[in-house]
Amino acid sequence: MKLTVASSPHIRGNFRTNRIMLDVVFALLPALAMGIVVMGSRAFLVTCVSIVSSLVWEYLYSLVTRTRNTLKDGSALVTGLLLAMTLPASVPYWLVIIGSGFAIIVVKALCGGLGQNIFNPALSARALMMLIYPAGMVRFFVPKADGVTAATPLHHMVMPALPEETLWEMAIGRCSGSLGEISAVALLLGGAYLVYRKVISLRIPAAYLGTVAVITLIFPKAGNPLQWMGYSLFSGGLMLGAIFMATDYATSPVTPLGQILYGIGCGILTVLLRYYGLYPEGVTYAILTMNALVWILDRYTAPRRFGKQKGGAAS
Amino acid sequence: MKKLFFGGVHPRYKKKLSTQTMDFHTMIPKQVVIPMQQHIGVPCKPLVKVGEHVDCGQMIGDGEGLCVPVHASVSGTVLAIEVRPHPTLGECLAVVIENDEKNTEVKGEIPHNKEEILSAIRNAGIVGMGGAAFPGNIKALSALGKAELLIANACECEPYITADDCLLRTGAKEVLEGMMIMADLVDAGHIVLAVEDNKKEAIIKLKELQSDYPKVELKILPTRYPQGSEKQLIKALTGKEVMTGDLPISAGCLVFNVSTFAAIYQAVNGGQALTKRIVTISGEGITKPQNFIVPIGTSFKEVIEAAGGISEKTERVISGGPMMGVAQKQLSVPVVKATNSILCLLRDENGTAENPVCIRCGKCISACPMHLQPVYTHRYVEAGQLEDIRRLNVIDCLECGCCSYTCPAKLPLVESCRKGKKMLREAEKK
Structure with a gap:
């Protein structure tokens, strides 16, 4: 018998990168299903195009650079799916293919690959797509009238006015918007699953949503403060962003305190961008901005040294 | 469950593997290999010569400074004094004794005052038996008159290991007696026995004895690895953090493993040197996982054979637990004072990743x-x-x-x- 001599520990937990990625995909399914139910088959096709093109870009990159084929780690699948969730169902397919290529090749692979990228690939791609073909990114279906496009609830809130939809309709997703963002309930369900599976902690989503809730409650722009807060939480990409985008491992802080500060920062920037920005939505740019600050947050929120009491001199 | 210290994990404990049979017996090895270093500090120098007859409990090695003696764990003849493999140090000078199975024994004197108790603890070769193997008398000396809290550590937070659990189920009285000896010695104001809540039978036993030892507080902690680590246990019990480089006594605490307390009792009350200990033999690779009382110096090979041998699929044999233990390259290594378990593990299916790069999950x-x-x-x-x-x-x-x-x-x-x-x-x- 040959005995292996290796460093401890001799047992490992059952966490795995690809298991985590599959959990994220699974957690996104309810929201995706709502998108397809409300917006129809084109939502499904956009998702397919985004996922397949992401996988193809990932494969091509490993082929051209002769590096390890990383399709199995599942991250390209997640990027493709997340990108699709942020897009309107009417987006042109060619734009999706360009976007996914940018996400996979430029934002992820060229920045060092899995775990090394500074910016969220899906959101970076969305930002680029907004830049190169805005017209393809702002037409949204109206769920009540098939094939008609119209303004999202957020467009009303810019006026400022409360949207036509009831809060309940917004929560379940009977409103227009990007194909994965409309149903807050489905997204929260997915988030609860991720917390249960210990894929994410509550720190970032709770800090993010909590901050938005507090600011919109104190500074409402229409209706009564509670109503305004409710609409602010359920509209646009906030739930999708707070639960699935801001919690992206590679582009968020690793320290517990850093994660809370990061969530608060995302919340403040989102409200500021929604109130004063050029576009009705601010989630994408809020998260991308905070992505750039992650290294500072990590550096200055290192855990207190064991044995060093709070308020003691830093070593 | 409330977290009493930061961090930690919940590995699969698999402790039931080795607690199915409780009638553990003392092994009788044919030969023992007694390493001259089984503690943190200066190695011992051999006190015997090749060919000499030794009795069980006879001191066969001792040294100066941070050092405690080692003893023959069987009676018999010294076969060799040479460098032999060691489970944690790689290799070490050792006295090899052939067992004559006559079991002739020598005992130390029964101490009468504090000074004599301290030297009895030293002369019995007592070290921390939880794994660190720090000389027991020196730890006690550092705490004389300063220990506010005396802690008996029965957390045994590593998976598979049940040696302390077995000790408490069958010999809790010796542990408690040992605690009283130490508490008197260092004038500890407060005495705690800390055990994790996954040791139900041991807790029942301890509760039965509680009325005889009213000074000892039984603390049942929510199971979490590494609660048995001295720093984490002190944090969980007192909220105090002991900085690296500081001794637990800086937080007013003196901590010993429960096995160490039992050994202290045997040394002070019976004049017995530390010559045997309870060892868990477990893991999916072993035929009959169980606990044995093993004379120090018995080879892993003999313990494994006594437990029915190992399967061909065994990938690692570990001295200690799966989280911190040391993987062995040969089975001729001896059980030493700090060896609480021998594990035979199969290949870990969770051991490899498809793309082994950091994803910054935190x-x-x-x-x-x-x-x-x-x-x-x-x-x-x-x-x-x-x-x-x-x-x-x-x-x-x-x-x-x-x-x-x-x-x-x-x-x-x-x-x-x-x-x-x-x-x-x-x-x-x-």
Whole structure:
């Protein structure tokens, strides 16, 4: 018998990168299903195009650079799916293919690959797509009238006015918007699953949503403060962003305190961008901005040294 | 369950494997190999010669300074004094004794005052039996008159191991007596026996004895690894944090493993040297997982054979627990004073990753009971950035294994922390 001599520990937990990625995909399914139910088959096709093109870009990159084929780690699948969730169902397919290529090749692979990228690939791609073909990114279906496009609830809130939809309709997703963002309930369900599976902690989503809730409650722009807060939480990409985008491992802080500060920062920037920005939505740019600050947050929120009491001199 | 210390993990404990049979017996080895170093500190020098007859309990090695003696664990003839493999030190000078199975025994004198008790503890060769093997008399000496809290550690938080559990089920009285001896010795105001809530039978036993020992407070802690680590246990019980380099007594605490207390009782009350201990033999690779009372110096091979042998699929044989134990390359190594278990493990299906790169999930930081950042230590060690490694306080690392255990990319984080510590030590020498 040959005995292996290796460093401890001799047992490992059952966490795995690809298991985590599959959990994220699974957690996104309810929201995706709502998108397809409300917006129809084109939502499904956009998702397919985004996922397949992401996988193809990932494969091509490993082929051209002769590096390890990383399709199995599942991250390209997640990027493709997340990108699709942020897009309107009417987006042109060619734009999706360009976007996914940018996400996979430029934002992820060229920045060092899995775990090394500074910016969220899906959101970076969305930002680029907004830049190169805005017209393809702002037409949204109206769920009540098939094939008609119209303004999202957020467009009303810019006026400022409360949207036509009831809060309940917004929560379940009977409103227009990007194909994965409309149903807050489905997204929260997915988030609860991720917390249960210990894929994410509550720190970032709770800090993010909590901050938005507090600011919109104190500074409402229409209706009564509670109503305004409710609409602010359920509209646009906030739930999708707070639960699935801001919690992206590679582009968020690793320290517990850093994660809370990061969530608060995302919340403040989102409200500021929604109130004063050029576009009705601010989630994408809020998260991308905070992505750039992650290294500072990590550096200055290192855990207190064991044995060093709070308020003691830093070593 | 409330967290009493930061970090930690919940590995699969698999303790039931080795507690199915409770009628554990004393092994009778044909030969014992007694290493001259079984403690932290200076190695012993042999006191016997080849060919000499020794009795069980006879001192066969001793030294100066931070050192406790070693004893013959069987009666018989000294076959050789030579360098032999050692389960944690690689190799070490050892006295080899052939067992004549006559079991002739020598005992130490029964002590009458504090000074004599301290020297009895030393002369019995008592060390911390939880794994660290720090000389018991020196630890007690450091706490004389200063210990506010005396802690008996029965957490046994490593998976598979049930040696302390077995001791409490069958010999809790000796443990409690040992605690009373130590409490009197150091004038401890408060005495606690800490046990994790997964040892139900032991807790029942302890509760039965509670009325006889009203001074001892039984603390049942929610099970979590590494609660049995001295620093984490003190934190869980008192909320105090002992900094790296400081002794537990700086927080007013004196901690011994329950096996150590039983050994102290036997030394002080019966004049018996530390010549045998309870060892768990477990793991999926062993035929009959169980506990034995094993004379110090018995080879792993003999213990494994007594437990029915190992399967061909066994990949690792470990001295100690699966989280912190040392993988052995040969089975001729002897059981030493700190060997609480021998594990025969099969291949770990969770051991490899498809793409072993850090995804910055931060789980290692949330799992580190010492508030470290293994993700960055790993990165800086790979890059050789000495200044950054120093800034990360890697010196505090217990090597408990929580970071590696929890890492989804299966990175060798503990190994990196070890390398980081070594790099810092080498840099200091220059």
